[in-house]
Amino acid sequence: MSNKSIIKIENVTKRFKVGEGEFTALENINLTLKESEFAGLVGPSGSGKTTLLNIMGSLDKPTEGKAIIMDKNISELSHKESAELRNLHIGFIFQVYNLLPVYTVFENVEFALILQGKSTSERKKAVMEALEWVGLEKMANKKPSKLSGGEGQRVAIARAMVKRPDIVLADEPTANLDAENAHAILKTMKLLNRELKTTFLFSTHDEKVMGYLDRLIHLRDGKLDYDEIVEPTSIVL
Numbered sequence: 001m002s003n004k005s006i007i008k009i010e011n012v013t014k015r016f017k018v019g020e021g022e023f024t025a026l027e028n029i030n031l032t033l034k035e036s037e038f039a040g041l042v043g044p045s046g047s048g049k050t051t052l053l054n055i056m057g058s059l060d061k062p063t064e065g066k067a068i069i070m071d072k073n074i075s076e077l078s079h080k081e082s083a084e085l086r087n088l089h090i091g092f093i094f095q096v097y098n099l100l101p102v103y104t105v106f107e108n109v110e111f112a113l114i115l116q117g118k119s120t121s122e123r124k125k126a127v128m129e130a131l132e133w134v135g136l137e138k139m140a141n142k143k144p145s146k147l148s149g150g151e152g153q154r155v156a157i158a159r160a161m162v163k164r165p166d167i168v169l170a171d172e173p174t175a176n177l178d179a180e181n182a183h184a185i186l187k188t189m190k191l192l193n194r195e196l197k198t199t200f201l202f203s204t205h206d207e208k209v210m211g212y213l214d215r216l217i218h219l220r221d222g223k224l225d226y227d228e229i230v231e232p233t234s235i236v237l
């Protein structure tokens with residue numbers, strides 16, 4: 001594993017206003033994610049996984065402490081700078097894959113590259129390559145309504161990977177998939193992690209996901225309970 005640090009979380013606390021009071025969702029979290037890690041935030045419901053993932057994706061800011069993504073302290077970024085940071089460096093995969101229904105598979109994957117100002121020919125090459133990574137190059141001109149659940153999540157992976165981000169944040173990406181499709185997309189993500197050195201961070205309860213991870217970051221009641229390096233139990237060839 002390389003030593004390049006992608007995300008550094010330093011003494012991060014997150015409080016939400018609730019009525020007249022406050023609720024502490026994260027308390028004094030410290031962790032670093034490096035290039036090519038395949039890691040997961042795990043812990044019971046309400047332990048703070050999604051709140052931390054949102055901060056690591058620059059979708060939300062800490063109340064106290066620093067979140068440093070690609071050497072930028074996200075608390076110091078404007079709205080526009082945060083959007084740029086996300087667009088250049090971070091891919092997102094969610095439980096619900098949110099493809100735009102009026103656009104084709106190709107156009108759904110292409111969108112981030114239009115925002116980056118890439119030329120038509122650069123976009124075509126990158127989109128077709130990303131669709132090949134997930135085995136869907138033949139579906140490029142189909143609308144999302146023609147896809148199965150597993151295929152929809154594969155398009156979401158292609159959409160996250162097409163810009164070759166430094167990190168992919170995946171919030172319960174297998175929650176709506178059967179076991180066969182879940183294993184297939186996990187294997188695809190693990191192969192991309194190996195080949196492109198992209199860092200992946202999952203938020204998950206799913207034992208199937210955990211079988212592929214090499215680091216488990218356990219949260220409990222908003223605190224970092226323990227952080228362990230593990231040997232993956234699922235095999236990827």
Ligand SMILES: Nc1ncnc2c1ncn2[C@@H]1O[C@H](COP(=O)(O)OP(=O)(O)OP(=O)(O)O)[C@@H](O)[C@H]1O
Pocket residue numbers: 016017018023024025043044045046047048049050051052
């Ligand atoms: N915007 C908000 N306002 C108030 N409380 C919030 C807000 N967002 C999250 N919380 C609270 O913070 C705590 C942590 O929530 P979070 O969604 O991060 O947990 P989680 O570990 O991802 O849970 P799950 O596995 O159920 O998704 C919960 O108690 C939740 O109710």
